[in-house]
Amino acid sequence: MSDWFVLVESNTTGSGQVFCARARARGLRPVVLTCSPGRYPYLDEDAIDRLVVDTGDIEAVLATCRTLSRVAGVTSSSEYFIATAAEVAARLGLPGPDPVAVRLCRDKAWQRRTLAKAGIAVPGFRVITTDAVDGVLAARELGFPVVVKPATGSGSLGVRLCADEDEVARAVGLLLANTTDERGAPREPVVLVERFARGREFSVETVGDTVAGVTGKHLGVPPYFVETGHDFPARVRDSERDDLVDTTRKALEALGVGWGAAHTELRLTPAGPVLIEVNPRLAGGMIPAVVAAATGLDLVDACVAHACGQPPPPAVGGPGAAAIRFVLARGPGVVSAVTGLSEAAALPGVAAAKVTTAVGARLGEPTGSFQDRVGHVITTGSATPTAAARAEAALAAVGVAVSRTTHADALRLPR
Template sequence: MLLFVESNTTGTGRQFAQRARALGAEPVLLGADPGRYPYAAEDELRTVVVDTADGDALWAAVQRLATGARVAGVLSSSEYYVATAAELAARLGLPGPSAGAVRACRDKSVQRRTLAEAGVPVPWFSVAGEAAEAVAAAQWRGGPVVVKPVQGSGSLGVRLCRNSREVAAHAEGLLAATVNERGLSTPALVLVEQYLTGPEFSVEVFGEHAVVTVAKHVGAPPVFVETGHDVPAALPAAEAAALAGSAVHAVKALGLGWGAAHVELRLDGGVARVIEVNPRLAGGMIPELVRRALGTDLVDAQVRAGLGLPVDLDGTADAVGAASIRFLTAGTDAVLGDTDAAEAAALAVPGVVDAALYRPPGSRVGPAEDFRGRLGHVIAVAAGPGKSARAADTARALGLATALEHISTKEAMPV
């Protein structure tokens, strides 16, 4: 058996289970409410209901499973439970990352201090436990700053604040929250950091090896919704080397180096500054782009590592070379119309291999504040990232033009 502690609600959760089965291991999902993952029932996945926030209850459930069959590994596709899975794996003597390193990495204040002390280029930052502290930090540096929770995922709570009033209001809102969207307790701390305006990238690292650099597309401030990715990033050799070097340096400094890590960076005057390190596979369907572009299956690699099997990061001969994704988001309040027609319009663009709308016709939608505001996606492939990007951009525009029916301000409703 390969045990999975909770799952992504979107993205790679289903793929983790599929890869486990392909390798001959029975996937078993442990969750407080497995019903929140529709694929579990659709794929007839074995599930165990357990309070995954209760360490004793979770360990008891694992022990019961271990009496009936051999547990070969423990993983999680959800960032919130990677450390929990690592702790269980260690107790069973199975492969996994350092749970302590993962927990430290997930606290962005601890992570940022560790990176700075190790000489990894990072933005300037300050940690605040009160709104007044956040305001003081912003005033000391001057100019706009980014204020974010010290724990989180998917750009939740990340916001550009241009003045003291905005800093105070956003910090107060973040500090008032005692639990995150998963119901897990959160530290009463925020990170105030330098606003970097250079282009954004991610480096997908496996172990201590930089697999690929990804060009990231981000929506307009004050929020930082990721609107697309290009694999691989089209970059001069020196910039590509700087990004990969900073990413691997960061992974090593944090004591990771087992399995996947998703490192987000910005180029700032030629310096590759690490924004954050996530001790997990990338979201935003980046692993799927890497598989299509390079023939390297990062989900399979992570599952193999969890099972203690050899990992091969080499690509395949039939890889197309490049892949791009664009997420469909509304610019204004609107209603989704004919979603089938929108998908068909996107798929008619040469090079587009996938198009999907996530919500049914008639859904009222509005501008995205984070990843949850995405309406759908299109994926295009080509021999080079420029061609795949152009195809994805065209398909996104056609899909939105077909799907969205604009409504008046008077009729608009909150999303």
């Protein structure tokens, strides 16, 4: 029997399925540990083994792994379980990041303090644990506009740009009242209020010492920070790229999370890079697929290899640049038509055109987060401007029509 490759839960936007596929390609047998197998349709689609376990309980996850013979590696493609996977891998004597560093890194308040102490530029911030009044006082001190966000979280959920005291009070109050994350797990009511860093946003993608490159990010309409697209490699001057990468390397060292994959988000301000946050995991938002389309570098396979102590995948080359644009939900309502996919796929440079909803699906109110995405197009080109222009053209060809519901119906729509 092949050695087991254990995935503790999974994200819901595609890379978990790719992790399993890459494990199989390496001769491993993937198994997903989950408390809710129905969350992942790909388990049935690809006949992936699954074991039902309380993944919020590290001891239960560890005990389940010990029932498996010859486990080659343990990891997760989910922000919410990467620390659990790191702890289990360490206790089984398998390759993995420092579990304490990963767990601490997921606390954005701790991360901010640690980076600032190391001399790395971060936005001015205050930690709020009491009530909205303290949030308003913090915003006054920092100066408007400010960003309000949960101290732990992912995918821009609950992140909001606030222009005045009323907006701060509402945003902080909502986050403090929300004591569970999107998976329903308990969450400490800790909120960050931070000074808004003005400048273009980027992310640096790394696996261990390897820098895959710098991604240019496109954001939706304020006050939210939903990512509407990515360009790879980012359109920056060489000196700017060097500054972004150098800041990232220093941050990873300061946080102790340089072992495996990391997705580091920064803003390029007039004073230089300001580090927004380090995520001790592989990038979401289909960025690995964009990097692969541009360069041939398979970041998912690199993560699987890293977790199992196997050689990294070889570089196979690519056209040089790629871009993604997301189709965003226009709810609330019921999807009445999906159009233009074949037309988009036929356009020059289109590598993928996909919609993840269907006619008859009910869409809730937009959340201002990754949950608003209902499709995407990925395009390639010899240079980033070409790939980006092709992505905009392909996106324009795709339509997701929504029939509006009544207010009463909207209240009953699933979030």
